[in-house]
Amino acid sequence: MKAKLISIFIVIFMIIPIYVSADVEESSPLTELDQISDDALQMAKLNKFEDAKKLLEYFSKQFLTITGKGQPFTMDELRIVTISHNDALEAVTSASMDQPERINRLTQFRLVMDAISSKNQPLWAEMKGPIMTTFSQVKEAATNGDNIGFHETFNSFLTLYEMIYPSIKIDIPADRVQQIDARINFIDEYRPQILAQATSQKELQALETDLESIFDEMTEDEADPSLWWVMISTGSIIIMTLSYVGWKKYKGDKQSKKDFKREFKE
Incomplete structure (x- = not known):
């Protein structure tokens, strides 16, 4: 059973495309945070968890900078982003966590940032x-x-x-x-x-x-x-x-x- 799951896992990751964002005419702090979350997810898909960790840590610094300049988030959004970011960071630093769970957490964080930034x-x-x-x-x-x-x-x-x-x-x-x-x-x-x-x-x-x-x-x-x-x-x-x-x-x-x-x- 384990061998079967590993085979499925390898095949799936071979067919998952790497997302390359299109150039945009305008950029905002929110879209930049959104892009960082996507980059972290893509690194995780490639098993580059150390790179994903660095991106999430960079996200945290940028997030604090943005919130310090104003309040682009509601209190509920702040809480949700903080929790999902912490979960994602735990996933990229936990070698004992199952691979599907690690990717799921990064995906969850990615979807949260898109929900906030997308119009x-x-x-x-x-x-x-x-x-x-x-x-x-x-x-x-x-x-x-x-x-x-x-x-x-x-x-x-x-x-x-x-x-x-x-x-x-x-x-x-x-x-x-x-x-x-x-x-x-x-x-x-x-x-x-x-x-x-x-x-x-x-x-x-x-x-x-x-x-x-x-x-x-x-x-x-x-x-x-x-x-x-x-x-x-x-x-x-x-x-x-x-x-x-x-x-x-x-x-x-x-x-x-x-x-x-x-x-x-x-």
């Missing part, structure tokens, strides 16, 4: 396809009473949703995010009932509707062609992530589940 469609919205596809598999497993399939696919959904969750909190009103949080927490807490009772499965349909709503709201405008790279890049990461999560996470990763719930309550 148009955010990159996190490009993950609608894989997230909704995975959630459809959750519903199918629940309908069929497939216990193992339900736990595997729901854990995969949680992993993907966690990747974009900080970005969602930037772009989506707090009350709507809290509504989605409540539905996810209910399904996660009462998995046996969701599997056993058709009435409880209505929560799955309600959550699917909420998710569709926030994605549709953010994808009304046509995407910038220069951002299509992220669909390929994040798609590859998702394949790697889903290969890694599965049943292993359901049986042994209890602490991650607690941390995930704690993040929703913040």
